[in-house]
Amino acid sequence: MKIPFSYNIRNLIVRKTTTIMTALGIALTVAVLLASMALVEGLKVAFTQSGHPLHILVMRKGADAELSSNFERSVFRDIVFKSGIAKNAKGDALASLEMVTVINLPSVESPEGMNLSVRGITPVGLEIRDDARLIQGRWMEFGKREVVVGESIAKRYPDARIGNKIKFGRGDWEVVGIFKSEQLARNSEILTDLNQAAADFERENVLSSALIRASDDVARQALINDLSTDPRLNVKAQTEKEYYAAQSNSGMLISFLGTFVATIMAIGSCFAAMNTMYAAVARRAKEIGTLRVLGFSRFSILSSFLIESVALAILGGLIGILLVLPLNNLSTGIGSFVTFSEIAFQLRVSPSIMLTGLIFAIIIGAFGGLLPAANAARQQILNALRQI
Amino acid sequence: MRYLSLILKNSLRNRRRSFLTISSLAISLCLLGVMMALYYALFFGAPPGPGQARRLVVRNKISIVFPMPLYYRDRIRQVQGVEEVLTWQWYGGTYKDNRDTRNMFPRMAAEADKLFTVYTDYRIPEEQKKAFQQDVAGCIVGEALARRLGFKLGDKILVKGDIFPFDLDLTVRGIYSTAEGDDESMWFQWKYLENALRGSDRLAAGTFTILARSESEVARIGREVDALFVNSPAQTKTESEYAFGLSFLAFFGNIKIILMSICGAVTFTILLISANTMAMSVRERVREVGILKTLGFTRESILGMLLGESAMIGLIGGGVGLILALGLCAIVRQAPAFVQQTKTLTIQPPVLAILLTLSVMIGLASAVIPAWNAARTGILDALRFTD
Numbered sequence: 153m154k155i156p157f158s159y160n161i162r163n164l165i166v167r168k169t170t171t172i173m174t175a176l177g178i179a180l181t182v183a184v185l186l187a188s189m190a191l192v193e194g195l196k197v198a199f200t201q202s203g204h205p206l207h208i209l210v211m212r213k214g215a216d217a218e219l220s221s222n223f224e225r226s227v228f229r230d231i232v233f234k235s236g237i238a239k240n241a242k243g244d245a246l247a248s249l250e251m252v253t254v255i256n257l258p259s260v261e262s263p264e265g266m267n268l269s270v271r272g273i274t275p276v277g278l279e280i281r282d283d284a285r286l287i288q289g290r291w292m293e294f295g296k297r298e299v300v301v302g303e304s305i306a307k308r309y310p311d312a313r314i315g316n317k318i319k320f321g322r323g324d325w326e327v328v329g330i331f332k333s334e335q336l337a338r339n340s341e342i343l344t345d346l347n348q349a350a351a352d353f354e355r356e357n358v359l360s361s362a363l364i365r366a367s368d369d370v371a372r373q374a375l376i377n378d379l380s381t382d383p384r385l386n387v388k389a390q391t392e393k394e395y396y397a398a399q400s401n402s403g404m405l406i407s408f409l410g411t412f413v414a415t416i417m418a419i420g421s422c423f424a425a426m427n428t429m430y431a432a433v434a435r436r437a438k439e440i441g442t443l444r445v446l447g448f449s450r451f452s453i454l455s456s457f458l459i460e461s462v463a464l465a466i467l468g469g470l471i472g473i474l475l476v477l478p479l480n481n482l483s484t485g486i487g488s489f490v491t492f493s494e495i496a497f498q499l500r501v502s503p504s505i506m507l508t509g510l511i512f513a514i515i516i517g518a519f520g521g522l523l524p525a526a527n528a529a530r531q532q533i534l535n536a537l538r539q540i
Numbered sequence: 541m542r543y544l545s546l547i548l549k550n551s552l553r554n555r556r557r558s559f560l561t562i563s564s565l566a567i568s569l570c571l572l573g574v575m576m577a578l579y580y581a582l583f584f585g586a587p588p589g590p591g592q593a594r595r596l597v598v599r600n601k602i603s604i605v606f607p608m609p610l611y612y613r614d615r616i617r618q619v620q621g622v623e624e625v626l627t628w629q630w631y632g633g634t635y636k637d638n639r640d641t642r643n644m645f646p647r648m649a650a651e652a653d654k655l656f657t658v659y660t661d662y663r664i665p666e667e668q669k670k671a672f673q674q675d676v677a678g679c680i681v682g683e684a685l686a687r688r689l690g691f692k693l694g695d696k697i698l699v700k701g702d703i704f705p706f707d708l709d710l711t712v713r714g715i716y717s718t719a720e721g722d723d724e725s726m727w728f729q730w731k732y733l734e735n736a737l738r739g740s741d742r743l744a745a746g747t748f749t750i751l752a753r754s755e756s757e758v759a760r761i762g763r764e765v766d767a768l769f770v771n772s773p774a775q776t777k778t779e780s781e782y783a784f785g786l787s788f789l790a791f792f793g794n795i796k797i798i799l800m801s802i803c804g805a806v807t808f809t810i811l812l813i814s815a816n817t818m819a820m821s822v823r824e825r826v827r828e829v830g831i832l833k834t835l836g837f838t839r840e841s842i843l844g845m846l847l848g849e850s851a852m853i854g855l856i857g858g859g860v861g862l863i864l865a866l867g868l869c870a871i872v873r874q875a876p877a878f879v880q881q882t883k884t885l886t887i888q889p890p891v892l893a894i895l896l897t898l899s900v901m902i903g904l905a906s907a908v909i910p911a912w913n914a915a916r917t918g919i920l921d922a923l924r925f926t927d
């Protein structure tokens with residue numbers, strides 16, 4: 153026979169101060185875990201949503217990042233003629249030679265300045281980025297010292313707003329537009345004319361990479377194999393998606409720190425829950441005896457107390473989730489060791505993260521409640537009834 | 541003080557509860573201790589080693605990935621108080637396979653004749669030092685690195701270039717050790733780099749390390765060096781070697797805020813746990829308080845006894861937590877680290893003081909309300925009280 157659940161709920165309500173304090177302790181533990189998970193999740197989303205499925209990124213062999221890849225213009229000329237590259241209406245290959253570099257701008261959060269990626273492209277580069285839409289101003293004119301900035305940059309860097317001039321390379325560049333892309337990592341870039349930027353950084357012949365659109369899935373794979381194995385080119389080709397996916401480990405340290413702290417706090421909360429449950433058991437010794445006399449089995453007593461502890465923990469878990477909900481969609485930035493610059497992204501408290509928090513809380517409750525519940529179930533009826 | 545034994549007896553009456561409370565407090569305080577130690581080590585500057593305190597690092601203001609003209613070296617050399625300037629360059633590259641993180645270690649080129657002058661804390665046998673300086677394709681590795689990857693004198697190290705368009709083919713000529721901090725790097729000769737580069741690339745330097753004549757001149761030299769190049773195409777950022785190491789931390793997000801919020805959450809949790817237990821423990825003995833009062837104990841002494849008990853439990857929890865924290869720090873010291881500060885992480889005296897004070901304060905704060913209520917209850921009510 154099962155002891156009704158309402159018995160547990162009533163007990164939790166009667167001792168509301170203790171219940172709330174224990175639940176809050178669990179809530180904070182859950183909140184720490186969830187906050188770090190939300191950060192890592194947001195970062196992952198930013199990177200996995202980036203990259204066109206048909207795009208191939210070509211860098212010099214041995215380079216892990218566009219920034220450290222020295223890609224020569226002559227190699228690019230050879231690549232353009234490969235088969236399998238998609239063509240535009242005019243019949244030109246959709247292959248874009250690009251130069252990536254890093255500049256330093258003061259942001260809202262750090263007036264000392266954060267690093268940002270600047271990407272020099274040609275008109276084809278704009279064409280291949282058909283996911284990017286202008287939300288303000290106009291695209292830059294090629295041949296002029298003009299830049300357009302990604303939405304996240306415009307938001308976080310007061311200097312990078314339309315009409316302002318930003319200083320890098322050999323002088324000033326005018327911000328003429330703001331763009332937005334569904335591919336989140338792109339929103340953390342500044343786009344400008346390849347030749348202007350290359351001249352400023354004295355890199356006319358040594359650029360960073362080539363972005364190529366394959367005509368279809370089959371051609372993409374063939375093209376990657378062809379490029380990677382061509383000994384004359386000495387390049388490494390990978391899908392743009394792979395390149396971005398590899399960057400999502402930037403959140404590793406925070407993820408590690410969050411899990412570490414949450415685990416230790418969980419042990420502490422477990423002890424606290426145990427304390428509360430032991431007190432509950434001790435105070436209800438007579439009740440337990442009565443229940444046994446009424447015919448409830450030891451097992452029903454055990455499960456009832458365990459359920460009560462888990463209910464307490466679930467309450468804590470729910471409060472914990474409420475605590476981190478305001479973090480959802482909060483924008484922040486993190487540095488990437490691949491691009492040596494800042495990537496802006498938003499924290500995500502996704503349903504799966506909330507579920508993890510709840511499960512985590514249930515585990516704390518179950519561990520905390522197990523020993524006290526066993527203690528309650530072991531009591532002898534006579535002894536229990538005799539307690540004051 | 542004369543109630544000490546009574547307090548002690550009282551806290552032992554429910555051993556299980558005291559044990560659980562103390563464990564729970566200890567674990568939370570251990571975490572708090574490690575976080576505070578980390579915060580302290582990072583932002584209040586654990587005193588750098590005697591060599592490091594005199595060193596400054598000059599880099600391109602925009603980012604460390606950009607070079608500076610090599611002639612900056614001679615201009616920096618002329619700043620008053622500069623004893624020596626070392627030019628060095630981060631090489632990067634791939635050793636064997638990057639997927640195994642053990643293969644990742646810093647690889648730098650530096651002027652072999654100045655390396656040991658500037659890094660005063662590097663210790664290396666004289667003949668190994670000579671052998672390194674005489675072999676253009678020689679290199680030295682730190683002791684910890686040599687242990688990790690099993691490098692011995694005479695071993696070949698091959699590294700594939702990524703930033704630089706050439707590969708390294710080096711021979712281990714020496715193994716250096718340091719009193720503290722960094723001994724996981726590999727240094728090779730600046731000449732090797734120069735020989736492999738072409739044209740204008742030869743005229744660039746990645747980073748300069750300055751050795752100041754004395755510690756007191758470090759700040760001034762930093763300002764003066766930056767002022768020298770303020771109107772040059774490549775502006776510089778000069779900071780103490782210590783601050784330079786920290787600047788990489790910014791990449792991981794706002795560590796300051798993250799550590800602070802963790803500390804806040806942990807402290808609040810501790811307060812909750814402690815307050816909860818004290819409330820339970822006091823409620824349980826309202827009747828006893830009535831008896832004590834009949835025996836002639838004053839309200840104040842009862843209040844003091846209850847507060848004392850709570851403070852004692854807090855202090856014991858803090859003490860155990862401190863011991864756990866020292867152990868955890870030892871584990872962190874062994875872990876592979878990104879910042880040098882975690883290699884010497886320990887509970888500094890100020891952190892220790894804060895931690896112990898905090899544990900007593902929390903103990904007191906959590907008992908104030910229940911103890912006050914209990915002490916105020918009239919004798920009759922207290923004796924009649926059933927829970």
